[in-house]
Amino acid sequence: MTPSRIGVVVHPHRRLDRALNTLREWAATRDGEVVQIKVEGQDREVAPYGEAAECDLVAALGGDGTTLAALHAAAPHGLPVLGIACGSLGALTATSAEDLSDALDRFAADDWQRRALPAVAVTVDGHGPKNALNDLVVVRKGANQVVVGVEIDGEPYVRFAGDGVVIATPLGSSAYTMAAGGPVLGGNAPAIVVTPVASHGGSTPPLVVGAQSAVRVTIEGGWGGARIELDGQIHDYEPHELLVAWQADYATLVRFAGAETLLAGLRRRRILQDSPRVVARDEREAGAGDACD
Missing domain, CATH: 2.60.200.30 (Probable inorganic polyphosphate/atp-NAD kinase; domain 2)
Structure with missing residues (x-):
């Protein structure tokens, strides 16, 4: 289903121009609109304010903290949240600003999965x-x-x-x-x-x-x-x-097929790391062939 109204929750400081422009253009070409959902402690204004209950999708522009705020705003109304990374990809963001248009197309085509949190x-x-x-x-x-x-x-x-x-x-x-x-x-x-x-x-x-x-x-x-x-x-x-x-x-996060798992994301961001002894052993074994040539 193509969302006719997309609510946005935004990071207080990060540059969001690319993601915002993509959202506005994507919605406008489908006779939709973008409104901003007011959240506590957030004064940055990027769009006319609207009610979460009147939206079809909530888009979080920023990172994991912004996505958490969006999930809380969307949860009472049963709305899915699309986390958009305006920076590095986190545990809760499903797409980057660069790939946002494709992600919205997939959402509209029901080519997405519900991640119940x-x-x-x-x-x-x-x-x-x-x-x-x-x-x-x-x-x-x-x-x-x-x-x-x-x-x-x-x-x-x-x-x-x-x-x-x-x-x-x-x-x-x-x-x-x-x-x-x-x-x-x-x-x-x-x-x-x-x-x-x-x-x-x-x-x-x-x-x-x-x-x-x-x-x-x-x-x-x-x-x-x-x-x-x-x-x-x-x-x-x-x-x-x-x-x-x-x-x-409690809340619903938009997820696309092939998305990395929680553990894979932790390893990518080096929050989880192999021990130095294991890494040294792997490096030694990888170089063993060259040493014997």
């Missing part, structure tokens, strides 16, 4: 829920440590003092979770990973939790307090109790 739904002290596609982070606000308690299905897992905790989806497991020493979850794993951040002593390994489990987190912020970040966005809460649940099929 789960989220974690977070209730904060009885308020919410709020959804995170990547991760929920509880982090100290001051120089003090915070005390975090984690329960799974009503059973205590661990209590610790440290900088905070990261609770991530499979998508988010390769971001803050990985940086904090947690595991990377396979893209289709129906699981949540809970990773303590800089815990002070004790035994506090990261924990992988099944999607059907209920996660309860208690926070003692101390004199400095604690804050919450959902997909990197700071929220004005002083949290004491979090209830976290799996939300399947």
